[in-house]
Amino acid sequence: MQVTFLGTSCMMPTKERNPSAVFLEFKSDGILFDCAEGTQRQMRLAGLSLAKVTKICISHWHGDHVLGLPGLLLTIGSLDLNRKIDIYGPKGSKRAFQRMFGGIEFETKFNIVIHEVPEGIFLDTDAFKMESLPMDHPVPCVGFSFIEKDRRRIKVDYVKKLGIPDGPLLGELQEGRSIEWKGKDVSPKEATIIIKGKKLTFITDTVMTKNCELLAEDADLLICDSTYTSELKDKAMEHGHLTALEAAQVASRAGVKKLVLTHFSARYKNTIDLEQDARTAFDNVISAYDFMRLDL
Structure with a gap:
């Protein structure tokens, strides 16, 4: 299982960072968490084939998390793969997808299925399951967990x-x-x-809520919104985001093994202050950067 960070910035791209996107490779599945503008180019720069994408998990439909979808899907559609791509998102995702693609001449040779995920388990396969819980953001937003099943x-x-x-x-x-x-x-x-399966949790664009802790419980890897340091807690609350300290508090209370901070405000030229903020509550923490890879 390998995780590639394709975008680690909040809202707008910077010279160093693209907005939100994380790619998980597991056996024959390629699961994309969020798809900001420029995601397909980031995949090419990372050496990832677009043909690997089988599922896309959308946390919410703010532009900085979904504007890469049209280009990505149009390109995949030109590959003549003759297969299905499942897109999972919060309530309202079907309408949001229709509105996004309504003004585009869009022909594909593959099937796109939009799923509005319930609370809890929404996908259960032989090798893994996925679950979601609502987050607290101005628009419908969900966090996701990928849970590999135990194997003998x-x-x-x-x-x-x-x-x-x-x-x-x-x-x-x-x-x-x-x-x-x-x-x-x-x-x-x-x-x-028995080899215990790995768990990855992806949480972005939320203020502190009990569901963060519930979703991330015992995760091997928590990828978490850390838009600001705790000095800007009021600003984070105003815009529906977590601070790095709050992300660390979630990791600590949930029994997470490793925390990866991401979704950084463009005001930060580096992540030193964000990491220091987080380490006051949780030790095993790193800051994501574009094209960073982690193996689980």
Whole structure:
């Protein structure tokens, strides 16, 4: 699982930062969280194929989080991929999408499906699930969590010692079922170990709300709105954003392993003050920058 930060600025691009977009690669899925203007160019600069995009999660429909959608989808449509792209967003997303594309000559050879996500789990596959909770912003806004499912791994030394060959029997054990080998029952508890799945949470454009903590609970990685330092808490509240300190407080209370600050106001020429602000409440914190990659 790899995360690439394509845009880490708030509202407007700067010389160093594009507005909001984060790309998650997991097996055959490519999940884009927000799609600000210039996102497809950022993907090209990052060496990411647009053909990898299978799902797009939109936190809300303010322009600095969605203006890259028309160009991105038009380009993907020209690739003749003959597949579906799912777009997930808050209540009103279907109407917002129709209004955005209503004035554009838009022909695609793939199917676009818009989903207005409920609270809680909205997608459940064999390998992962996704959930959302409402945030507190002037327009409908949601945060997202990607949760990899736990998986079994064969204890290679153990099964070799028993002489169990590669093949269907190991497959049964990996599916959590007991097998019989040379007159002896072999249980998955003995022959496998559980690898706990990773969790990534994406929260942007919100003031402090209990849902931030609930959504980020036990996340391995929390990517969080940190528009201002705590010195500008009133300004953050006025515009519907978190401070770096508040992001750190969420991480601390939620039991997060690593916090990544993002969505920075253009007033900051560097992120030193933002990181210092966050570290008063949470130690394992870094500031995102465009094209930064993290492996989970």
